[in-house]
Amino acid sequence: MENSTYRPQPVSFVRRGSRLQGRREKAWEENREQFLIDVPRALADTSVDPEYRFDAAAAFGRDAELVLEIGSGLGEAVVHAAAEAPERDFLAVEVYLPGLAQTVQRAAANGLQNLRVVQANAPEVLATMIRPGSLAEVWTFFSDPWPKAKHEKRRLVTPEFAELVARSLRPGGLWRLATDWEHYAEQMLEIGEASTLLNEHEAWAPRFEGRIITSFENKAHLAGRTVRDLTYRKPA
Template structure:
């Protein structure tokens, strides 16, 4: 598993959002103190914790956080302009229950999130790395899913979505092999979950439909 650091150039609006909000709402994973992240102190309250891995430009993340004000919403992303854009979107929506992390999700999970500390983990449209020789770079691998499962509370949820058929099948295979997870929609054809109506339809998803790629959701629960 790996990620590629893209360019850091931001628009003027993104830079202003970064300057206004990052110090309060963001943290670099590499600069976190040793030990578990004190999520309750960061949010100033105790609430269910949702972690979204790979928030991209934040279109979905900002909407979901706005619609779930009763959860402490963590988003991790490596792309600085994406995090800045997310803060801009969150500001426009009046979102207050969102905190951002920049860096490697596996380091965050392994070193800074305690076992059974998360209520839900969301991975929406991760980089598909479509070439076969690059499949090892995909985020959803046995090691990652095992780590995520250990950080979910009992009954906690792992929700995946992708528009790449080959990656969807890999996700299904990996999650089915993880003994701590149970497919909530195992009785559905193929084990795929019906598309949740609360997950926003993004421009990215619309483009996938236009190009003839089927969107597949998987929803697993910590046993």
């Protein structure tokens, strides 16, 4: 876990092992220069120097709609989305290095030019790295629910996080969320309704068709848990 003395708020993640082996290590070494946004750090090794600004046009070599996925895991969803929508650009944010390496491996295998990855703490990415009003969509799918009551303060989706998302979205931009943890879903709904964003539905959204069923989501279905979707829009 990252040392909490570096940040005023607890982070929403626990650092897992960062060792790369086999095909992941090979893919990372061969392709990270193409896919990795190597951000300057502040104090912690997943921090972002607050002076740094992401230049999407320079990173992708074009101007296109930009979608940010927070917690991209092994890259199943974002790689599929990037392959299906070559006219859009995608930035995957993840702290778990093997997950990033797997994402890069998938992206390289698919010959993708419209995907980049960054290893960083998501609130810092939204607070300073991403230019205000520059994102077409933000995806927050299956972030850690921290089910124990004493750990709920570590959940990613908070009122402060919702306003960071709103800051980063362009007018009309969308924030898509999904979780299989009912209490977290209710908390997300409460936070969204209190934010400056507008719910696209009366409450829960239909399942986002642009999100493939990943191995993680499939496990939730097999365990009998209900997956809740939410979609919020930034007012024009």
